[in-house]
Amino acid sequence: MSLYTTELRRLGKRRFTRYMTLIGLLVLAAVAVGTFLTNERIGPAQRATAERQAQAEYEQQIRFTEQERVECQRAETAGEPKNGRWPEDCAQITPPPRDAFQAQWYLPSTFDFRENFGGVLTTYAAILVLVAFVVGASFVGAEWSTGGMMNLLLWRPRRTGVLLTKLAALLTGVAAVTLLGTLVWTAAFWAVGTFRGSTEGMTGGAWQSFALTGLRGFALVLVAAVIGFALASAGRHTAFALGGVLAVAVVGQFGLGIVLSLANAKFPEAWLLPTYALAWMSKQVKLENYQACNYSTVSGCQPDTLTITWQQSSALFAVGLVLALGAALWGIRRRDIA
Structure with missing residues (x-):
C-alpha cells in the first residue's frame, strides 16, 4: 500500500478529524436552519x-x-x-x-437567493477555513508529539517526500469535504430561497459569479489547511500552530486595531487580516476615513477611501503560504528527527 493511501486512510480514521468535521457541519446546519426559520416568502x-x-x-x-x-x-x-x-x-x-x-x-425578512447567496458563501468559507486549519495542524502535529513521525521516517527516510505526501493526503480530504459541502450548501439555500424567499433573476452570469466566489472560498480553505499543517510541522506540535494563530488574533489583530484607532490612523482596517480575507471573497473592500473631507460642489464632503482588491489579498496569502511551507520543509531537512 502506498504512503499516500495510508496517510489518506489515517486522516479519515482520526477521531479529531471526524469530530472537527462534525462540529463544522453542525454549525453550517445551524446557519442554514436559522436562515430558513427567520425568513419567509412574501406574498x-x-x-x-x-x-x-x-x-x-x-x-x-x-x-x-x-x-x-x-x-x-x-x-x-x-x-x-x-x-x-x-x-x-x-x-x-x-x-x-x-x-x-x-x-x-x-415586510418580513425574506431570502433572495441572487442577492444573498454570495454572503452565505463567504460564511461557509469562513467556517471551513477554521476547520481546515485546525485539522491540518492536528494531522501532522499529533504525529510529531506522539513519535509517529520518527517511526515513519525509519522506513521512509526521505523526509521531504514524507511531509509532502502527508500534505497531499490532507489536501485531498479537505478538498473532497469542501466540494461536497459546497454542493449541499448550495442546494440547502436554494431550498431556502424556494420556500422562504425568492430564486428569481438567476441567470448564467449570476451562477458564474457564484461559482467564482465558491472557487475563491475553496482556495482559501486549502490555504488555511496548508498553513496550519506547515506551522504545526515547523513547531513539531499542534499547539504551536494554534498558539501562533491565537497570538496573531489577539495581539496582532485586536491589539493592533486598538492601537491604530487610538493613533487615529487613516485606515486601521487595512492592517487586519480579516479585511484581506473579505476582499478575497468579495473581490474588493472599500475602506473609508470619515475624519477627512474631500469637498465637491456636487456631492459635498466626501471621506477618503482606500480599496483593497483580491489581487492584493492573493499576494499576501501567497507570501504567507510560501513562508510557512518553506519553514516546515527547511525544518524537516535541517533538524534532527528526535
Missing part, C-alpha cells in the same frame, strides 16, 4: 399586512404631531419657555408626508 398577505402597518405608523405620527402642536400652543399662550422643545412658530410642527412610511420597510 399578497404579507404585503397587505406591511401596508397596514405603514398606515398605522403614519396615523400614529399624525396624532403625535397634533399633540405636540397643542402643547406648543398651550405653552405659548401661558408664556412658558419652550426650552428648545418646540419651534418659535407652532405652525411649523407638521406631520411627515405619507410617502415617508413605505410598506417595504415593514
Whole structure:
C-alpha cells in the first residue's frame, strides 16, 4: 500500500478529524436552519399586512404631531419657555408626508437567493477555513508529539517526500469535504430561497459569479489547511500552530486595531487580516476615513477611501503560504528527527 493511501486512510480514521468535521457541519446546519426559520416568502398577505402597518405608523405620527402642536400652543399662550422643545412658530410642527412610511420597510425578512447567496458563501468559507486549519495542524502535529513521525521516517527516510505526501493526503480530504459541502450548501439555500424567499433573476452570469466566489472560498480553505499543517510541522506540535494563530488574533489583530484607532490612523482596517480575507471573497473592500473631507460642489464632503482588491489579498496569502511551507520543509531537512 502506498504512503499516500495510508496517510489518506489515517486522516479519515482520526477521531479529531471526524469530530472537527462534525462540529463544522453542525454549525453550517445551524446557519442554514436559522436562515430558513427567520425568513419567509412574501406574498399578497404579507404585503397587505406591511401596508397596514405603514398606515398605522403614519396615523400614529399624525396624532403625535397634533399633540405636540397643542402643547406648543398651550405653552405659548401661558408664556412658558419652550426650552428648545418646540419651534418659535407652532405652525411649523407638521406631520411627515405619507410617502415617508413605505410598506417595504415593514415586510418580513425574506431570502433572495441572487442577492444573498454570495454572503452565505463567504460564511461557509469562513467556517471551513477554521476547520481546515485546525485539522491540518492536528494531522501532522499529533504525529510529531506522539513519535509517529520518527517511526515513519525509519522506513521512509526521505523526509521531504514524507511531509509532502502527508500534505497531499490532507489536501485531498479537505478538498473532497469542501466540494461536497459546497454542493449541499448550495442546494440547502436554494431550498431556502424556494420556500422562504425568492430564486428569481438567476441567470448564467449570476451562477458564474457564484461559482467564482465558491472557487475563491475553496482556495482559501486549502490555504488555511496548508498553513496550519506547515506551522504545526515547523513547531513539531499542534499547539504551536494554534498558539501562533491565537497570538496573531489577539495581539496582532485586536491589539493592533486598538492601537491604530487610538493613533487615529487613516485606515486601521487595512492592517487586519480579516479585511484581506473579505476582499478575497468579495473581490474588493472599500475602506473609508470619515475624519477627512474631500469637498465637491456636487456631492459635498466626501471621506477618503482606500480599496483593497483580491489581487492584493492573493499576494499576501501567497507570501504567507510560501513562508510557512518553506519553514516546515527547511525544518524537516535541517533538524534532527528526535
